[in-house]
Structures are given as C-alpha cells and as structure tokens.
C-alpha cells in the first residue's frame with residue numbers, strides 16, 4: 001500500500017477531482033479526518049452512473065476508499081448507497097468483506113440522500129456546522145467515481161473519461177464512459193440519438209441540472225448526466241427564465257410562506273440557511289449583507305426548493321447562486337466554520353421521497369422507459385471515442401484553469417498531460433483522452449484523434465467549439 005504522500009501525489013498527477021463539484025482531490029486528501037464515506041447514494045431520478053460503477057467496479061471503489069483513508073488518517077470507511085438486496089450491494093459487500101474497517105451503509109430513499117452534509121449525518125450522526133464542510137466534523141465524503149479514479153491514479157492512469165448517464169428523449173437510455181472533451185451531442189448519439197425533434201439538454205439530473213446552451217458543449221469531469229427533454233418540458237421552461245425574471249418573481253410573487261425552508265436540505269441538516277428569509281432580504285437590497293443574505297453560500301444546489309416545493313415559480317436555488325457569485329465578486333470572505341449545531345426537529349419528516357420528486361419533476365415517463373436492470377447490467381466497458389476532434393476544457397474543476405503545455409500542431413498520446421496546475425495556485429491537471437494532433441488552444445485544447453484511436457466511433461456528431469463552454 002502506498003503511503004500518504006504517494007497517494008496525494010498520484011491524485012494530483014492524474015488530475016483527480018470531485019465528481020460533483022470538481023474540488024481537486026489531492027487538496028481534499030490533505031485534510032485529516034476520522035471517517036471516509038464513499039458516496040454512492042445516487043438519489044436523483046434518472047441518474048445511473050454511480051450504480052453502474054458500483055456494480056462493475058466495486059473493487060476499484062473499495063480500493064480507492066482505502067487509499068483515501070490512508071491519506072487522511074481515517075480509521076473507518078463507509079460505502080453508502082441506496083440499493084438494498086441488489087447486485088450492486090452484493091458486489092460492494094463482497095469487496096468490503098476483506099476490509100474489517102470498512103462497512104456498507106444503506107442510506108434512506110429520499111432526495112437528496114447524496115448531499116454531503118446530509119450523508120455525513122446519516123452515516124455518522126455528526127452535524128456539519130454553518131460555513132463548514134464534512135471535514136469540519138472529521139468526515140471526508142468522496143463520490144464513488146472519485147474513488148474509482150483515485151484507485152486508477154495509483155496505477156498511473158490519469159482521468160480522461162467520465163461516467164455519464166444519457167436519459168430522457170433518447171432511443172437507448174444508458175450509461176457511457178465518455179472521453180473528456182467530447183460533445184453532449186456525442187453522448188446523445190451514443191444513446192441512439194434523440195427521439196424528438198425539438199429538444200433541450202440538461203447537464204445533470206432533472207432536479208439539480210443546468211440547461212446547456214447547445215449540444216456542442218463539452219463533457220467534463222463533473223458531467224454526471226445528459227438529460228434530453230422536449231423543448232416545452234416544464235424543467236426546460238423553468239430554466240429559460242432570465243435572471244431578471246427570477247429576481248422579479250422572488251420580489252413580487254414570493255409570499256414568504258417558508259415552505260422552501262421547511263424542506264431545504266441544508267436547513268434540515270443543521271445549517272442556518274433559511275431560503276424564505278433570503279427571498280425577504282433581497283426585496284430590499286443585495287448590498288445589505290445581513291446573515292440571511294450571506295447564508296446563501298451554504299446552499300448545496302439540490303433544487304428541492306424550486307423543483308419540488310415552490311408553487312409560485314420562485315427559485316431560491318438560482319437566487320442563492322446569484323448571491324454567492326455577487327459575494328465572490330465583492331471579495332466577501334466566508335467566516336470560519338461555527339460550532340456543530342443540531343439537525344432541525346423536522347429532519348425526519350421534511351425530506352422529499354424520490355417517488356414524489358419524480359412526479360413533481362414531470363419525468364415519470366422517462367423513469368418508466370429507462371430499463372434499470374439493462375442499464376446497470378450492461379457488462380461491456382461502454383467507452384465511446386468520437387472520430388472528430390475533442391475539445392478539452394482547461395477548467396473542469398474548482399480553482400485556476402490549467403495552463404496549456406501543448407501547442408497547435410503538437411502530437412499527443414492518449415493519457416498525456418495537456419494542462420498543468422499554474423504555479424502557486426489551486427487547480428488540477430488535464431490530460432488527453434485520445435492520441436492525436438493538437439489544433440486550437442484557448443480555453444479548450446482541441447485534439448484531432450489519429451485514425452486508430454477513433455476506430456470504435458459510431459456517430460458523426462458535431463464537434464465542440466471553442467465558444468461552447470458554459471459561463
């Protein structure tokens with residue numbers, strides 16, 4: 001077994017980042033914790049990537065968990081998931097059996113059981129304090145994909161692919177390992193193409209996902225899902241409202257009923273965030289930085305408030321994101337984490353069942369048509385390599401963009417580093433998923449694959465453009 005420094009160096013070298021928010025894993029591994037949780041609680045409807053990964057790669061995930069425990073000094077490991085009595089459960093248990101310090105935990109079936117503060121409480125009984133992270137109470141939460149990548153990093157394999165669910169209006173919903181820098185359209189083609197003419201794409205799940213500008217947007221290390229929905233779908237309509245309209249709604253139609261707070265995931269888990277008070281506060285001014293306003297930075301972006309709760313079409317989630325960006329632009333500094341508090345009295349009853357969420361999101365038909373058993377048991381490694389150029393973003397993580405170390409006309413090998421962490425900054429390395437020739441280098445590094453690396457391509461999708469990055 002490698003030692004702490006070797007594990008951290010391998011994670012850094014391979015460009016491993018958190019599969020959800022993109023926090024560089026080598027930074028997270030430097031924190032000392034007592035417990036590491038492998039987060040396989042994929043509770044958002046229509047997401048299957050973590051379930052597929054646990055079914056087929058339980059060994060790497062448990063190995064990655066053990067490596068994370070060694071690096072952080074944790075004495076206990078937990079693999080948390082939702083799928084009791086499943087092949088996934090059997091696979092994970094079989095691997096964990098050889099490690100007496102690792103337990104398997106069945107998380108409750110509400111959304112979002114996967115949320116890090118909630119999962120910390122569910123698995124350990126600890127409460128993350130205001131402004132803190134699970135590490136503030138001695139817990140490290142890592143997505144199963146991150147641990148899978150960490151395990152491979154120790155073998156010298158860099159992160160070049162992402163496990164992506166493709167669902168909704170596609171011919172064959174499923175899971176595919178997409179090369180970083182392929183387009184959303186590549187993933188849709190890989191799933192048999194769209195089944196409706198006028199569609200829009202959510203990147204992520206139906207509750208928390210963001211609307212893509214177009215399908216040329218690249219797949220990154222944090223792209224969990226490509227969800228194709230009819231252009232008129234309610235989840236698309238909600239996301240096409242401008243910020244000005246969102247603010248206007250918050251200021252005019254919110255009647256401060258406090259239901260969003262009663263169901264807010266972070267509020268239930270013990271944070272002081274109260275979305276209805278944030279809606280009240282912004283009626284006056286964003287410049288008045290009272291505690292209600294600044295608590296918006298603790299929003300986890302789960303989408304329960306707008307996808308499930310608010311009947312007035314207000315989106316506390318979007319407003320919280322707007323306030324967080326505003327505070328960052330102002331140079332506002334988050335105060336140090338407070339003392340751990342308590343979960344609210346409504347913790348046991350305030351969460352949203354996945355069944356209710358599916359119905360409220362309007363995605364029942366896609367849940368019914370997605371054949372979970374077929375998707376999870378697809379046993380071939382579903383890696384896809386487009387024939388046309390990839391466009392690999394240099395910023396796929398929290399921190400500074402990677403600095404390109406290749407130029408136009410260079411030949412690169414699959415797995416070669418094409419972006420390095422800038423000196424003295426937080427960031428992550430970026431690697432080429434395929435061998436080929438480098439084209440334009442800007443915010444993206446374009447790579448035209450050599451013919452042999454594109455042999456398994458079965459579509460002819462549009463390439464990603466330099467201007468196709470989301471802001």
Ligand code: SF4
Nearest residue numbers: 254256257258260310
């Ligand atoms: S945002 Fe919606 S749920 Fe929240 S207080 Fe306003 S009206 Fe009620």
Ligand code: SF4
Nearest residue numbers: 264299300302303305
């Ligand atoms: S998205 Fe809404 S429910 Fe979720 S943490 Fe943020 S404010 Fe709370």
